[in-house]
Amino acid sequence: MTDQSSAEIIQTFGIELRHLRSFIVVAEEGNIGRAATRLNISQPPLTRQIHQLEEELGVQLLIRTPHGVDLTAAGELFMEEARTICSLVRQASERTQRAGEGKLGRLDIAIFGSGILRDIPKLLLNFRKHYPDVHIALHTMRKSQQIEALRQRRINAGFNRLLPSLPDIATELITTEQLLLAINDSHPLAQADTIPLMAIADIPLILFPTGVLPNFREKTLKVCKDSGFTPKIAQEVGDAVTAIALVASGFGVAIVPESSSVLTLPHVVYKPLDNPPPGAEVDLTCIYRANDPSPVLKAFLEECRRYRDQILPA
Amino acid sequence: MTDQSSAEIIQTFGIELRHLRSFIVVAEEGNIGRAATRLNISQPPLTRQIHQLEEELGVQLLIRTPHGVDLTAAGELFMEEARTICSLVRQASERTQRAGEGKLGRLDIAIFGSGILRDIPKLLLNFRKHYPDVHIALHTMRKSQQIEALRQRRINAGFNRLLPSLPDIATELITTEQLLLAINDSHPLAQADTIPLMAIADIPLILFPTGVLPNFREKTLKVCKDSGFTPKIAQEVGDAVTAIALVASGFGVAIVPESSSVLTLPHVVYKPLDNPPPGAEVDLTCIYRANDPSPVLKAFLEECRRYRDQILPA
DNA sequence: GGCGCTTGATACCCTGAAAGTATCAGGTAT
DNA sequence: ATACCTGATACTTTCAGGGTATCAAGCGCC
Numbered sequence: 249m250t251d252q253s254s255a256e257i258i259q260t261f262g263i264e265l266r267h268l269r270s271f272i273v274v275a276e277e278g279n280i281g282r283a284a285t286r287l288n289i290s291q292p293p294l295t296r297q298i299h300q301l302e303e304e305l306g307v308q309l310l311i312r313t314p315h316g317v318d319l320t321a322a323g324e325l326f327m328e329e330a331r332t333i334c335s336l337v338r339q340a341s342e343r344t345q346r347a348g349e350g351k352l353g354r355l356d357i358a359i360f361g362s363g364i365l366r367d368i369p370k371l372l373l374n375f376r377k378h379y380p381d382v383h384i385a386l387h388t389m390r391k392s393q394q395i396e397a398l399r400q401r402r403i404n405a406g407f408n409r410l411l412p413s414l415p416d417i418a419t420e421l422i423t424t425e426q427l428l429l430a431i432n433d434s435h436p437l438a439q440a441d442t443i444p445l446m447a448i449a450d451i452p453l454i455l456f457p458t459g460v461l462p463n464f465r466e467k468t469l470k471v472c473k474d475s476g477f478t479p480k481i482a483q484e485v486g487d488a489v490t491a492i493a494l495v496a497s498g499f500g501v502a503i504v505p506e507s508s509s510v511l512t513l514p515h516v517v518y519k520p521l522d523n524p525p526p527g528a529e530v531d532l533t534c535i536y537r538a539n540d541p542s543p544v545l546k547a548f549l550e551e552c553r554r555y556r557d558q559i560l561p562a
Numbered sequence: 563m564t565d566q567s568s569a570e571i572i573q574t575f576g577i578e579l580r581h582l583r584s585f586i587v588v589a590e591e592g593n594i595g596r597a598a599t600r601l602n603i604s605q606p607p608l609t610r611q612i613h614q615l616e617e618e619l620g621v622q623l624l625i626r627t628p629h630g631v632d633l634t635a636a637g638e639l640f641m642e643e644a645r646t647i648c649s650l651v652r653q654a655s656e657r658t659q660r661a662g663e664g665k666l667g668r669l670d671i672a673i674f675g676s677g678i679l680r681d682i683p684k685l686l687l688n689f690r691k692h693y694p695d696v697h698i699a700l701h702t703m704r705k706s707q708q709i710e711a712l713r714q715r716r717i718n719a720g721f722n723r724l725l726p727s728l729p730d731i732a733t734e735l736i737t738t739e740q741l742l743l744a745i746n747d748s749h750p751l752a753q754a755d756t757i758p759l760m761a762i763a764d765i766p767l768i769l770f771p772t773g774v775l776p777n778f779r780e781k782t783l784k785v786c787k788d789s790g791f792t793p794k795i796a797q798e799v800g801d802a803v804t805a806i807a808l809v810a811s812g813f814g815v816a817i818v819p820e821s822s823s824v825l826t827l828p829h830v831v832y833k834p835l836d837n838p839p840p841g842a843e844v845d846l847t848c849i850y851r852a853n854d855p856s857p858v859l860k861a862f863l864e865e866c867r868r869y870r871d872q873i874l875p876a
Numbered sequence: 877g878g879c880g881c882t883t884g885a886t887a888c889c890c891t892g893a894a895a896g897t898a899t900c901a902g903g904t905a906t
Numbered sequence: 907a908t909a910c911c912t913g914a915t916a917c918t919t920t921c922a923g924g925g926t927a928t929c930a931a932g933c934g935c936c
Contacts (some may be wrong), residue, residue, distance in 0.1 A: 263651060264578045266894095280913060293895045295913065305655055307662030311855055314903045314912060321856045322661040329654030333647060337577060340643030341619055347636040348621030541625055542635050580923095594884060607924045609884060628883060628932045879936090886929070893922085900915070906908085 279316035350547030358406035362488035366507035425506035442522035452482030452500030582644040593630035664861030672720035676802035680821035732852040739820035756836035766796030766814030
C-alpha cells in the first residue's frame with residue numbers, strides 16, 4: 249500500500265515549488281524580466297524555469313508577445329492551482345509550527361467522578377482560553393481504566409487522586425484539599441461550625457469509591473483509624489456524588505474532598521473537621537505518560553502548574 | 563497588490579516539494595534508511611533533507627528511536643498536509659495538461675436565431691460527447707454583437723451566416739444549405755413539389771433579418787433579382803422564426819435556409835426551389851478570433867470540421 | 877556482559893543543476 | 907531605418923544536493 253500511494257505522489261517529479269512560485273510572479277507581472285527582478289534572480293534562469301515547467305507539464309503556459317507574456321488558458325488554470333498550492337504550503341507550515349508549540353492539536357483527557365466538580369472544569373477553561381485551537385475530548389474513566397488507556401495511548405492525560413507510583417506514569421499535582429464531612433442537616437452535629445472526627449464514630453459512614461487500591465475509601469478508613477476509631481460502615485458506593493446523595497437521604501455521613509462541597513443537595517451541609525489529624529487531606533493529580541513528547545501535553549501541564557500556583561496561596 | 567500577495571506566497575522559502583515527498587516516505591516507512599532506498603537516494607542526504615525541513619519549520623517532526631523514527635504530533639499533522647499538497651500538485655498537473663489538450667475549460671459561444679434550429683445543437687452535442695469537461699455557455703447575439711463580443715474576448719466563437727471578411731476574425735464553414743420557400747398550405751402553389759422562384763414574383767415576401775450588411779435579407783433580394791424579378795415586400799422582421807410565424811398567418815411567403823424546415827408550424831409547408839439559380843444557397847459558419855490560441859477552441863473547431871465532413875456527403 | 881547488529885548522524889568529496897554574464901534575435905514604435 | 911523593448915541562447919561559475927566512508931548509540935542475542 250505504501251508503495252502504491254507514494255508512487256502516486258512521486259509522479260510529479262521535476263516540478264518543485266520554486267517553479268510554482270516563479271510562475272506565479274511571471275503571471276502577475278506579465279513580463280519575465282520584471283518577474284526576475286522581483287524574484288531576485290536574473291532573467292535567463294527564470295526563462296529556463298518556465299521552460300522546464302512547460303516541458304514537465306507538456307503544455308504551453310505562456311504566449312510570448314512583443315511586450316511580455318500572456319497566459320494561455322492552461323496557464324491561467326495552472327496559475328490558480330499554483331496559488332492554491334503555495335498558500336497551502338504556507339498554511340501547512342504555520343499549522344505545523346503551531347502544533348509544535350502545542351497551540352494546535354487534540355488532547356484526550358480522562359476524568360473521574362468528584363474531580364469534575366470544581367478544579368478540572370476551571371483548569372480546562374483556563375487552558376482553552378490560552379489554547380483555543382486545541383480540541384479537548386473528555387472521557388470518564390476510573391483510575392485503573394485511565395492507566396490502561398494512557399499506556400495504550402488512547403488518552404494523553406487523566407485526573408485522579410491517590411495514585412500508586414508507577415515507572416512509566418508521571419504525575420502533576422493540581423491541588424491539595426482538606427476533607428469535609430457531608431452530613432444531613434437534621435442531625436444535631438450539623439449545627440456545629442466544625443466537627444471533631446471522633447464525633448462520627450457512632451454515625452453510619454458512607455464509603456466510596458469501590459475499586460483498586462490505593463483509593464479514597466482506604467484514605468477515609470485510615471483517617472478514622474488515625475483519630476482512634478473504626479467507623480460503622482453504612483454503605484459502599486462507586487462515587488462521591490452517589491455518596492452525597494445518600495447523605496441527603498439520611499443514610500449517614502460521608503467524608504468528602506473539599507471540592508465536592510460545590511455540589512449542593514437538599515439537606516446536605518458540609519462541615520470542616522475540628523482539629524483534623526495529619527493526613528486528613530487528599531491530592532488531586534494529573535497523570536500522563538512519563539515519556540510523552542507531545543507539545544500540546546506540555547502546554548497543558550504548564551497550565552496545570554499555573555493553576556496550582558494560582559490557588560495554593562489562596 | 564502584487565507585491566503583497568507574492569510576498570505572502572514566497573514566505574515558504576527553502577521548503578520544496580522534494581522535502582515533502584521525502585518526508586511522506588519517511589513517515590510511511592518509519593525508517594530513514596528504508597525510505598532512502600525507496601526514494602533511490604542514499605541515507606545521509608535524506609537525513610539532511612529532514613533536518614532542513616525541521617529547521618525551516620522550526621519544529622521537531624520526528625522522534626529518533628533505536629528502531630527508526632516516530633512522528634511527533636506536529637509531524638503527524640505535517641504529514642497529512644504534505645500528502646494533500648502533493649496530491650494537489652498532481653491534480654494541478656493533470657488538469658493543466660487536460661486544459662492544454664482542450665479537454666477542460668470553458669467556451670462562450672454566441673448563437674443567432676435560425677442557426678439554432680438544427681446544426682448548432684447537433685454540433686454542440688457532438689462536442690460535449692467528446693469533451694464532457696468543457697463547460698459551454700451560450701449567448702444569443704446578432705452578428706454585429708458577435709463580432710464586437712469576439713473582439714472584446716467576451717466570447718470564443720459565434721455562429722452566423724453571410725459574414726463580411728475581416729482581418730482579425732477567422733471563419734470555419736459548418737454547412738451549406740439550400741434555400742426553401744416557406745408557404746402557407748392554403749396557397750395553390752403549396753400543392754406543387756417544387757416551386758420556380760418566378761412564381762412568387764407576385765406573392766408578398768417576408769424579409770429578414772434587419773441589421774448590418776451583408777445579411778440574409780440582402781441574399782434573398784439578390785436571389786430574386788437573379789431570377790429576373792423584384793419581389794413585393796410584405797413585411798420585414800428580425801428573425802426567421804418570426805418570418806415563418808407570419809407565413810403561418812398568411813402574410814405571405816418567405817425564403818428560408820433549409821435547416822429552418824425543422825420548425826413546423828400549422829399551415830406552413832417548405833418547398834424546394836425549382837431550378838434554383840446559382841447562389842441560391844447560404845452558408846452557416848463559425849467565427850472566432852484568428853489568433854486565439856485556446857486549445858479548447860481548437861478542439862471545438864476540429865469538431866466543427868468533423869461535423870461538416872460528416873454531413874457534406876449526405 | 878560483551879559483541880554484533882541495527883538505527884540515524886557527521887565529515888568530506890564530488891557531481892550536476894541552477895544561477896550569472898554576455899549576447900542574440902525578433903517585434904514595435906518612433 | 908533605427909533604437910529599444912521583449913524573451914531566447916551559449917557559455918561560465920558557483921553552490922547545493924547527493925554519494926562514500928565512518929561514527930555513535932541503543933537493542934538484542936548469545
